[in-house]
Amino acid sequence: MKYFKTTLLVILLIMGTASLVAQDKNNTWLIGIGTNAIDFYPTNANLNGHGRWFDEFVNTKDHYNILASVSKLTIGKYLTDGFSIEGAASLNRISKVGDNSESNMSYVSLDGAVKYDLNEAFGETSWFDPYATIGGGYTWMDDFGIGTFNGGVGFNVWFNEKFGLNIESKYKHTFESNIVQHFQHSLGFVLKFGGNDRDGDTIYDKYDACPDVFGLVEYNGCPDADGDGVIDSKDDCPSVAGLEELNGCPDTDGDGITDKDDACPNNKGTKANNGCPDTDGDGVVDKDDACPNVSGPSLNKGCPWPDTDGDGVLDKDDKCINEVGPASNNGCPKITETEVAKLEELFKTVYFDTGKTTFKSETISKLDEAARIMVKYSTEKFTISGHTDSVGSKSRNQELSDSRAQAVKNYLITKGVSSGNLTAKGYGEEMPIASNNTVKGRAQNRRVDVKLID
Structure with a gap:
C-alpha cells in the first residue's frame, strides 16, 4: 500500500503540472491506442527459467504475452522545449513468465511518465520522432499489485501533421518480488490535436501572419479584401483593387500616381503637376490653361505675358527677374x-x-x-x-x-x-x-x- 500511495502521488504531481504550463506549440495534446506485449524473460537472470539482460529480446513466440485486441490507451500533453507528460493504462493476460507457464493471470497497469523528444538534440525531422521516457506506475497481476519505476525509448512515425504510428519498449522495475521485473512493448496509433486558430481561417496561429483576422492561405493567413494581391495591412486602398508597386492603389491613367492622389485621374500627367498634364510646359496644367499649347504665366491663365528673363514667370511674380527659373520655384534658379x-x-x-x-x-x-x-x-x-x-x-x-x-x-x-x-x-x-x-x-x-x- 505504501508503494501504491507513493506512485499515485508521483503520477498526480506529473499530471498536475499540465495545468500550470501554457500551450506554446500547435497540437499539444496526444492520444494513442494500441496493443502491448509483456516479457519477463530477459530481465531476471537469477530466477529459474529466465535469461540474462536482453537475452532473446524479440522471442515473441516463446516469451511474449500478447492480448490480441486494443489493450493500451495513452494520453499526453506537450509542455515545453521537447518535454511532455503522459498517462497510460494497459491490460494483458499472462501465460508465460520466462520459460514457465502460468494460468492466464490478469495484468493491469497504470503509468505516468515524462517524455523527451530526441529531435530537440538530434535536429528536427518531419516524419520520424524518437523519444525517451521515464516515470512510474502501479501494476496488478490477479489479486496482488506493486509500484514500478519505468524507463524506455520509442518513436512515432507521422503519416501527416496529426496521425502516426507509435512503437515503444519500456522496462518496468518492481520494488518487491511478487511481480518480477519485465519489459512492456507496445504498438499502436497516435493522434495529435489542440492546435490554436483564433480567426478560424484554417491556418494555425503559429503560422498565421494575421492570427486575429480571417485571411487566405496564400497570404499566410492575412486578408486581401479587394483581391489585388496586396494584403490589407499593407494596402493603402484596401477596398479598391490596385497595383502592388503603388501599395495596392489604382492608377487609371497609368502615370505612376495613384488615383487618390491624382488631380487628373483620367489624364496622364506628371508628379510635379499632381498627375495632370501640362502640354506647353508653362507650369499651368491643361485643365486650367487658357492657352494649353502656348507657354504663358499662370496669372494670365497660361497665356503669354511680359516676362523679362523668359522663364515663364511674370515679372511681377518673379523673385529673380533677371535669372531664369521655373514657375514652381517663383522664377528663381533650382539647385543643381x-x-x-x-x-x-x-x-x-x-x-x-x-x-x-x-x-x-x-x-x-x-x-x-x-x-x-x-x-x-x-x-x-x-x-x-x-x-x-x-x-x-x-x-x-x-x-x-x-x-x-x-x-x-x-x-x-x-x-x-x-x-x-x-x-x-x-x-x-x-x-x-x-x-x-x-x-x-x-x-x-x-x-x-x-x-x-x-
Whole structure:
C-alpha cells in the first residue's frame, strides 16, 4: 500500500503540472491506442527459467504475452522545449513468465511518465520522432499489485501533421518480488490535436501572419479584401483593387500616381503637376490653361505675358527677374544636381552616439556646410530621414530615429535654413547601409539622409 500511495502521488504531481504550463506549440495534446506485449524473460537472470539482460529480446513466440485486441490507451500533453507528460493504462493476460507457464493471470497497469523528444538534440525531422521516457506506475497481476519505476525509448512515425504510428519498449522495475521485473512493448496509433486558430481561417496561429483576422492561405493567413494581391495591412486602398508597386492603389491613367492622389485621374500627367498634364510646359496644367499649347504665366491663365528673363514667370511674380527659373520655384534658379549630390554626401557623414540624439563631434562641420547650401537656395525644400542601428527594441529605435531626424532639422534651422523648407521623419532600424554586426557598421547606420523634394 505504501508503494501504491507513493506512485499515485508521483503520477498526480506529473499530471498536475499540465495545468500550470501554457500551450506554446500547435497540437499539444496526444492520444494513442494500441496493443502491448509483456516479457519477463530477459530481465531476471537469477530466477529459474529466465535469461540474462536482453537475452532473446524479440522471442515473441516463446516469451511474449500478447492480448490480441486494443489493450493500451495513452494520453499526453506537450509542455515545453521537447518535454511532455503522459498517462497510460494497459491490460494483458499472462501465460508465460520466462520459460514457465502460468494460468492466464490478469495484468493491469497504470503509468505516468515524462517524455523527451530526441529531435530537440538530434535536429528536427518531419516524419520520424524518437523519444525517451521515464516515470512510474502501479501494476496488478490477479489479486496482488506493486509500484514500478519505468524507463524506455520509442518513436512515432507521422503519416501527416496529426496521425502516426507509435512503437515503444519500456522496462518496468518492481520494488518487491511478487511481480518480477519485465519489459512492456507496445504498438499502436497516435493522434495529435489542440492546435490554436483564433480567426478560424484554417491556418494555425503559429503560422498565421494575421492570427486575429480571417485571411487566405496564400497570404499566410492575412486578408486581401479587394483581391489585388496586396494584403490589407499593407494596402493603402484596401477596398479598391490596385497595383502592388503603388501599395495596392489604382492608377487609371497609368502615370505612376495613384488615383487618390491624382488631380487628373483620367489624364496622364506628371508628379510635379499632381498627375495632370501640362502640354506647353508653362507650369499651368491643361485643365486650367487658357492657352494649353502656348507657354504663358499662370496669372494670365497660361497665356503669354511680359516676362523679362523668359522663364515663364511674370515679372511681377518673379523673385529673380533677371535669372531664369521655373514657375514652381517663383522664377528663381533650382539647385543643381551637383549641389544636391554634395548635400547627400555631407549627410552621409552625420553620425550619432549609440542610443542618443547627440552628434559625433566630426559631423558639426558637415552640417554647417550643408546649411550654407540650403540657405543659398532658399526656395528649395528637403526631407530629412533618420535611421538607427539595430541595438535596442524596434519601437525604441523608431522613436530614436524620429528624434534624430528632428535634431538635424532643428540644427539646420539655427543656421538660417527656413523651417518651412524642411521635413523630418524617422525609419528606425529598417534601412541599414552597413552591417549591424560590427561597431563600425552600427556607427554608419546611426545616420540621417537628405533628399530634395521635387
